[in-house]
Amino acid sequence: MPELPEVETVRAGLAVRVVGRTVADVDVLHPRAVRRQTGGAAELVARLRGRTVTAAVRRGKYLWLTLGTDAAAPPDEALLAHLGMSGQLLVQEPDQRRAAGIPDLGAPFLAPPGERPVDLTATRPPTLVRTIPATTAHLRVRLRFDDGGELWFVDQRTFGHLMATTTVPTEDGAPGGLGSDAPVLPGPVAHIARDLLDPALDRSALVRRTRARVTEVKRALLDQSLVSGVGNIYADEALWRARLHGTRRTDRLPGARLGSLFDDAAAVMRDALAVGGTSFDALYVDVEGAAGYFARSLAVYGRTGMPCPRCGAPVRREQFMNRSSYSCPRCQRRPRAM
Template structure:
């Protein structure tokens, strides 16, 4: 599943290639991909057509593009946004030129026909395609509501507005408004294990299975340690490691294991080459040489070093 670095890489591409464009037409090729939109596919298309994409914003793993009326001035505040969650395999791909009319990905679910995208200069229209093989992702148009703290609601915009379904999502560790000490306190109040706390998007957003394992390895903490038995400094060390590893992954465009995660140009990220523990079962730990171990965790896998990350 795309995690914060992958979603931020997509957000950055949307910011550069589609923000400022007007939606001229919407094709919904699979209704299930807009299942979270009240009113269904016809209403989804109707509420997007003629609207300008004003920004590209992210909180954790959620992306949204605030919508303004085509003729509205630059100061006109948006009241709705196109919300995207990529799920397990969702991709937002930007296509341009007349050749895009002939380009049909086998898992194309929704296509937005855009006009006036950055750099077009009268060139043929641009397309924003939502491609999703496993169909866990979804798009919807959602109302914007004020951020509870009155601060910029996500990365990519100074507006203190966010879509209703994102209200319960915590800020992520790369958000300048995230109070890491407060996050550590919130983690320690949970009656759970540290890895489960890292994956709880209401506590801290953006961290998924891959970066949780990488952060825990860097902090030398076993994922099954109960958080209420951990010291504040230990939790902060894990959070710092998570922020560090996600920042490094972001520089490299995220982690791609196959064609299911790419940026808006269809290019893969390269951080998979730098993973220290995830997916390396049986290989030597880069720190101590002990064989990395894999165990089942919440219908997924956890990877750890049994020597560096002893269960205490």
């Protein structure tokens, strides 16, 4: 389930493998994958053909490739992607590119100028670094670059989508997301709040806005218009680290308590990012087809009945927002009344 660390792992891969390449043509193999494109597949193809990718940018769980012609001006167009629950972006290189020295599957990434190197193999055991399956099952959209490489959008459950769209200026003049300095972001992402790893995030304003909400704290964590990037897995892990039950009311928590909760959420996502994210199965992989390694570091998520790493009490599972929530019954006391 791609949340911020998984999407960021994909973005980092795209920054290395796709930026600088030019789209020759696009094949849309499933209309649902482009359902948010007003003009459908034809419009997506028309807007991408001939465009060069200038940056890979992410805010929360959304990522986009900016499409440039003039390097000096802010990009006016972008290919927006959301992975939904099972979306993957896989870079496919023809054999001749491998022979020409492009890093093979599982090889360490080289960082472009100004970006921290991401070595996806150093922190994960070789058994979890898999080659890209040669199957085209669930292949929804295929971008073909003019150098013979391809970018595949694969999505089993079709909750994800691609969309070519114009950009709009950010409200605060800061960069639209991580991966580019341009103060723009795709129009459909304008309502998505900055995420907890965004340098331009105003933490104290976030705490104020959260306290002004009259809702449960887990709902607030999952509200992408309040703070983005957090999904069900990292919400539960953050609440466990903060020793808070998800049904605690935001308006009744001290600001300092909320502040440390957000710090815990940022920390758990940084920890996950360092090992390539969380993979339970083949549904989440990076652009090379490699699985993340954080699943073994989860404290409570998916661990019903297993001991809390802090106190040993068996992890509890509850229904919440039509989802499963996992918590420690001893470390995370349920509030008395709703």
